[in-house]
Amino acid sequence: MVRCPGKTARLNRLFNPRDGRAVCVAADHGWMSDVTPNVMELRRILELVVRGGADGILISFGTAVRHGHLLRGKDSPAMLIRADWMNMPRLGASNVSNVLPVVNFKKMATSRARDALLMGASAITIYYFIGYGDEFEAINIEQAADFAKECRKVGLPLIIEPMAVGGMVTGVNIAEILIASGRIAAEIGADALKIPYTGDVKSFKQLVDQAGVPVLVLGGAKSDVPRDALELVDEALRAGASGTVFGRNVTKAKDPEKMVSDIVALVHGGKTIAEILGERRALGQRLKPVPTQCVGCQLCEVACVRAHTPGYGQTRARLRIQFPPLGDELSPIRPVVCTLCGQCVEACQPGALTIGPDSRLVLERNLCTQCGACVEACPFDLIFTENGYPVVCDLCEGDPECVKWCKRGAIVLTEWKRRARHVHAE
């Protein structure tokens, strides 16, 4: 692939020339969404991200002015400047921020490629929204094309971030739209993509393959457990991604430095997730939701109840289908399943709840004090009680009915690894 020397040199600062991969962190949230701790403590977080060994940090123009000096030195992360602004997180019932709701979706170009270049940037990043109607997409394409022209002129790489949102995007077509949008962005002039995960390795591989430019997967909403974020990276790498641009999963992490260095170990270090998290062995399988595939038919809930208790109804299902609030066109329908995160096990002081050697939650009723700590601890709100005792997902003896019944593959079984201390002695 031939590019002008300026672009080549700057891309080499971002993508490690040894393996062609990059670990980037998006820290531009204060420019578009809510004032959360990751926005208010940005300087501290940026310092941790630098220490973690990121290859690039995406920041706004103002942050570059205030904190750009943190990126001095050959081994420091490349500066990526967010060159546009949008109000999507404040639209309607969006789940990110609604402090000052807006009605009309707006997106503006706010920096020029030349401004970013003079600031010392190695690339700029812009959005490309698709799915919100033809008029809005055309504005996005026009802006992207303007940036592409200017970037070619000044030798600055352009990273386009396709975002499939809007009334025309559904759980059924989102992967297909993302795949098409990645290629459209490359045709317009993107040198790399920053793009959401499509939900499964097969479709993401198709996206990477068809785009023809390096693909960086973004993290999206913050995962409840770091392992989920690392699994997303792992799957994207297996699909051929060139790295990551994680935002909230790093900037809102308990330990941003560790989170970055864990991702670096996965992306550049060739480490497995088990090695990174100090897990000792593989222990079978666990459930994994694929929200992009879910159409909300709730067959899985029915199947779950029928597998465990006679009769119908979904209230006693050990999983849940979470629908977006009314009027929220942006969020997918999401199966919420037990991921064996282990938080209930951690919370159980008497040790009545454990994860068995066959990777299933096991309750020893004689040890259970009915204190309810496991119910409280479950980050997914999936554990309910029956006669005071917790009812947990038991994977249907290893052959989960929800997986069998869901014809769309929205709940799948995936390899499960966990620290041995949660596990029954064999």
Next chain:
Amino acid sequence: MEVDIGKTIRISDFISAADGRALLLDTTLPASVGASPGLTHIDEVLREVTEILDGIIVNPGQAEHHAELLGGRRRASPLVRVDWSNVYRGPDFCLPAAQFKHLFISDAEDALALGASAAVASLFLGFDDEAEAKNIESLSLLARDCYRLALPLVVDIRPIGFKVGPGNFEESIKLGVSFMQELGADVLIIPQCEMATCATIGNWIAVPVLVRLDEIPEAGQVEELLKTGLRGIVVGEKVIAQDDYAGQLTKLAEHLHYRRPDDGALPR
């Protein structure tokens, strides 16, 4: 002194100076619909056909990313498409277009910097009056820029709007050809149409006209087409999606340029 020597030289990069004919490939559909069948891996296609074709129409991103596969002796010249439209998003696309959109994603200066031998843009006919006027306005601006920069302008005539039907399709093509000649286009591409229409256009038009085909024509059809005065063929992604497209295109190039199969040394 020939004042447009720059244009003359650049046109000869993709329309043979020896026989005045051209065989082009258009690879630009993926800007509207993503990777289309045949164009999933554009680098592979370019590598396969660059020594067969006279020119390849590419989007700016691909012109930049795959510059090493285009241009130079005995290889296809890059023609950069400077516009974009959602019009090819049919009902089977994951996000069908509800409203016609057409805009420019590059300009003459950008195309020239990308090494283009020509800028390519579409004239869409048959949509509402506002869209048509805007299209004419932007093409005329582009024509003036191209003139200033000695960059040939190729206009791709697309009578595909809701106002066009079987009854007025052929006449719409003639109208588009007339408009674009008056506007200052240097080369025109017309859609596949009746031979009588090709003959009318071929006898009257002062600039080279190429016809867009979805299938490789037989040798006899090529002869017939050239007799009408048209100067060549543009094939699209449908041809590239077929098996052995390189072999078929080689044969087509031979017919078009009167080259014998073993006669690779003829000047092009």
